Amino acid sequence: MPKSKDVAADKPQTKKSRVQELLNAGAVSVAEIAEQLSISKQAAYSLIGDVKRAGVEIAGVMKDGAMRYSTVKPKRSKEKTLAFGKGPVVSDAASAPTVAD
Known part of the structure; x- marks a missing residue:
């Protein structure tokens, strides 16, 4: 019997x-x-490492004598910039030599 998606939500x-x-x-x-x-500090460090090993980029900042961690927000993609024609204009085709008159 296949599992339903409702079971995963529970x-x-x-x-x-x-x-x-x-x-x-x-x-x-x-x-x-x-x-x-409700875990030890060592377990918390381990869980932060688990999240990091899962591929999430984590940054740490020293604030008020304690290291504070957060995820790094990905930079905005260039899709919007490219949509407005501000992207690179270099073509893949090789340029042909020109002859000066």
Whole structure:
């Protein structure tokens, strides 16, 4: 019997996904992660590493004597710029030599 999508929605969130949500929300310290998830600081460091190994880029900033981590927002794509004709105008075709008169 195939599983329905409703079953997946009923599953509780994993600690890793909750850490990723905290990192996406803004700068958060390891102590804050540990407190919110009721885990040790070492476990919080491990979960941050798990999120990082999953391919999410994480940045750390020292603020008020504590390291605060957050996810790095991807830069805006150039699709919008290219749509308005401000992209590169170099063509792939080789240029033909010109003869001066």
